[in-house]
Amino acid sequence: MRETVSGRAGGWRGTDAGITIKDVARRAGVSITAVSHALNGKGTLSAATRAHIRAVADEMGYEADALARGLRRSTMGAVGLVLRSLDALGDYTPAGVDAFERFVGVAASQSLARGLSLMLVPDLTRPPVPPLAFSLDGYIVTDPHRDDPVVALLEKRGIPYVTYGRPPGRPDFRHWAAEDDAASARLVLAHLEAAGARDIALVPGTDANAWNLDYRQAYLDRCAERGAAPRIYELPERTGVEGGAALAGRIVAEGVPDAVLCLTGRHAAGVQQGLTARGIGVPGRTLVATASDSEHARTSRPAISAVELNPVDSVGALLDILQALIAGEEPDSPRLTRARFRARASTRR
Amino acid sequence: MRETVSGRAGGWRGTDAGITIKDVARRAGVSITAVSHALNGKGTLSAATRAHIRAVADEMGYEADALARGLRRSTMGAVGLVLRSLDALGDYTPAGVDAFERFVGVAASQSLARGLSLMLVPDLTRPPVPPLAFSLDGYIVTDPHRDDPVVALLEKRGIPYVTYGRPPGRPDFRHWAAEDDAASARLVLAHLEAAGARDIALVPGTDANAWNLDYRQAYLDRCAERGAAPRIYELPERTGVEGGAALAGRIVAEGVPDAVLCLTGRHAAGVQQGLTARGIGVPGRTLVATASDSEHARTSRPAISAVELNPVDSVGALLDILQALIAGEEPDSPRLTRARFRARASTRR
DNA sequence: GTGAAAGCGCTAACAC
DNA sequence: GTGTTAGCGCTTTCAC
Numbered sequence: 129m130r131e132t133v134s135g136r137a138g139g140w141r142g143t144d145a146g147i148t149i150k151d152v153a154r155r156a157g158v159s160i161t162a163v164s165h166a167l168n169g170k171g172t173l174s175a176a177t178r179a180h181i182r183a184v185a186d187e188m189g190y191e192a193d194a195l196a197r198g199l200r201r202s203t204m205g206a207v208g209l210v211l212r213s214l215d216a217l218g219d220y221t222p223a224g225v226d227a228f229e230r231f232v233g234v235a236a237s238q239s240l241a242r243g244l245s246l247m248l249v250p251d252l253t254r255p256p257v258p259p260l261a262f263s264l265d266g267y268i269v270t271d272p273h274r275d276d277p278v279v280a281l282l283e284k285r286g287i288p289y290v291t292y293g294r295p296p297g298r299p300d301f302r303h304w305a306a307e308d309d310a311a312s313a314r315l316v317l318a319h320l321e322a323a324g325a326r327d328i329a330l331v332p333g334t335d336a337n338a339w340n341l342d343y344r345q346a347y348l349d350r351c352a353e354r355g356a357a358p359r360i361y362e363l364p365e366r367t368g369v370e371g372g373a374a375l376a377g378r379i380v381a382e383g384v385p386d387a388v389l390c391l392t393g394r395h396a397a398g399v400q401q402g403l404t405a406r407g408i409g410v411p412g413r414t415l416v417a418t419a420s421d422s423e424h425a426r427t428s429r430p431a432i433s434a435v436e437l438n439p440v441d442s443v444g445a446l447l448d449i450l451q452a453l454i455a456g457e458e459p460d461s462p463r464l465t466r467a468r469f470r471a472r473a474s475t476r477r
Numbered sequence: 478m479r480e481t482v483s484g485r486a487g488g489w490r491g492t493d494a495g496i497t498i499k500d501v502a503r504r505a506g507v508s509i510t511a512v513s514h515a516l517n518g519k520g521t522l523s524a525a526t527r528a529h530i531r532a533v534a535d536e537m538g539y540e541a542d543a544l545a546r547g548l549r550r551s552t553m554g555a556v557g558l559v560l561r562s563l564d565a566l567g568d569y570t571p572a573g574v575d576a577f578e579r580f581v582g583v584a585a586s587q588s589l590a591r592g593l594s595l596m597l598v599p600d601l602t603r604p605p606v607p608p609l610a611f612s613l614d615g616y617i618v619t620d621p622h623r624d625d626p627v628v629a630l631l632e633k634r635g636i637p638y639v640t641y642g643r644p645p646g647r648p649d650f651r652h653w654a655a656e657d658d659a660a661s662a663r664l665v666l667a668h669l670e671a672a673g674a675r676d677i678a679l680v681p682g683t684d685a686n687a688w689n690l691d692y693r694q695a696y697l698d699r700c701a702e703r704g705a706a707p708r709i710y711e712l713p714e715r716t717g718v719e720g721g722a723a724l725a726g727r728i729v730a731e732g733v734p735d736a737v738l739c740l741t742g743r744h745a746a747g748v749q750q751g752l753t754a755r756g757i758g759v760p761g762r763t764l765v766a767t768a769s770d771s772e773h774a775r776t777s778r779p780a781i782s783a784v785e786l787n788p789v790d791s792v793g794a795l796l797d798i799l800q801a802l803i804a805g806e807e808p809d810s811p812r813l814t815r816a817r818f819r820a821r822a823s824t825r826r
Numbered sequence: 827g828t829g830a831a832a833g834c835g836c837t838a839a840c841a842c
Numbered sequence: 843g844t845g846t847t848a849g850c851g852c853t854t855t856c857a858c
Binding site: 827828829830831832833834835836837838839840841842 | 843858
């Protein structure tokens, strides 16, 4: 049947394209195997045949069908991105949480530069599971928490994945990259101390991801060093600005600290609001800083000092690792990147 | 061969999963045809068989392979997103251009809610073309410009697509949605007039997309109505804040207008900076506003009044249309959504 | 009402 | 060196 242009796009969708390997083979006067080998640099073909086939294929504008190729156990040229923090938040577009939007943008552009497409995938463990989910070449999972089911699923399926932020409780897992949170924490704390703060309160989130855990540990270490009593106020990420504002009351009631370090920008904005509303001046009476820069931090008055993540380097490292894994190589990992501290008015004395 | 669990994941990747239709068929004691029909609601099966097959499939955790299914001309459950403005900018993560990051986030979350995956795809007309690009069910193309090659390619391929913003020069094309730019333009202009502005300059970008064109037209209409002389300063989008700052010199040289309306937030921030640097007070001496809210607009001092886009409604409309197209139905389109004007200090008298 | 069989476009053994 | 052939997992005629 069908002796003209064969294939899906031929009789299926449009008018053009849908040129198949068959068409190229016929036109080049060779077998489809030859075409496949020529275009994939496999097998043993004479340089001449190879060149000829390539020329014909180019001329016809042939593009191998990714589906058929994928079906044959090759790779799809696409990786998935799962944002666990947003899964946890239950909202994929929370206002003012631009760190993730930036991460997505950077991930998309860098994937592209490496010839990969990026597919945004929601929590893989909850239906409806996106059809292509298990056909992707690999995954980037951001901020997995302890015993993360998404990680477990990928593991079970044998799908290569890397995590942005070490998966807590998995000391043997090495395929991750992240900013050096412990170093960032020391940086902020040193800055606060330099501004005269001694009694520093920490406001971490409740997700059990490496970010929360590592900051907390660095904070505790510092307290131990200084002989200071730790003051930790856990606050669920989802409570946002309001949660921070409400928490300010409790903090004040227990004695105004010299500084408050909030892990999320929204909490920091809320805490600062709450403090100010209670007559506690920032940075006059106490300092406020956040471990993740966000629009809320930048637009608060005074502007809130913040650790600015480094999505460009982190995504680059993650893709390096992931591509190595997909290629079956042993990646050089984990990799730590450097975040920057942005001193703003909220900690300026 | 292979009488255990067959299939790709079986002998290919992991340990688990990769349950194929064959496995289900064997376990249910029926043919694979029966399984296919039962699970897709096709063919003529007895209710009992159907139910039994479904039960077995569920129990086994069977998920049809999207690749194989796609190969057989079904749908992939995934749509592509092409951001033309960013293609034009040559930078997928420009600082402060958060409108697109928001759009991506909203598009991802809403697609998910409809059981679609979203794949970010770069300029389809430039190699390397992402392998899956032509296998996707449809596309959302944002801000296509006149004679857009991406649109032409999709058209030629017969791939369903919708555009965010009318494709200029294609009056017959109806599969688009967007904020009502003309209405937004009138809103801003009316606001500026209410603040006493009579001589208003317009700073559009140079991309020939509907957004630039429609604002310009609305502006010209207003000038005609009022008998005012139009003052238009075209400025390439990519020039960003610096471009705006530089332009301010030219604007001042030609006489300080009562107000400047910039289409991009970065231009507005730059123009305001440039004006201020030249001793032209904002909002004292002249007003500044932008047609697209951005971080630059919000964080400028004074904060710049801006039209805030409505990605939630727009993306919803786009997906409605796209899903209808994919289903072969005639969609209800085009659809206009409502943007909001945010009055800020830069236009407050 | 049910199932055998023919592919979708491609890759990879394995002959020639 | 090159081509034949057997599938990947699925959908879909078309016999039974």
